[in-house]
Amino acid sequence: MARELTREEKRKIRALVVKWCANYNKEYGCLPLECECYMFGKCWTGAYCRYFREAVLPLDPALEAALLTEGPPPVFKPCPICGGAVPVDGRMAYCSEVCARIALRRQKREYMRKKRR
Structure with a gap:
């Protein structure tokens, strides 16, 4: 419809x-x-x-x-890296593999920064 x-x-x-x-x-x-x-x-x-x-x-x-x-439009949340659309249902946290790799690098960088102190 x-x-x-x-x-x-x-x-x-x-x-x-x-x-x-x-x-x-x-x-x-x-x-x-x-x-x-x-x-x-x-x-x-x-x-x-x-x-x-x-x-x-x-x-x-x-x-x-x-x-x-069909039906009402699906709900999306913004990607924390680029602001693109990420479906709310499911396990996706980022809109693409590129954003996931960027987030992983940031996490590793922050971990190493804390470990050096």
Whole structure:
């Protein structure tokens, strides 16, 4: 069942299209359609531009989960390292392996600092 998009979701969709969509041009809009981008007028979940769904939406995993799952949007917490989205359910503490490695290095550095005293 479709639900209405929130203002924040609409803002994120617009930002993703402007920054990452290969079909979008500021002067002409959507190049294949030669009109304004379909995703700019989107008010409900449901049908999305195929290129947006397959190539652009995976760049924001939190928005992807919110748009492609049924029911209320899932809850995310911020990553302590970069501020990215981390699902609340499950054991993940960081948004990616890169952030996990950075956190591990910080923990080791702090441990060695305390051990030297």
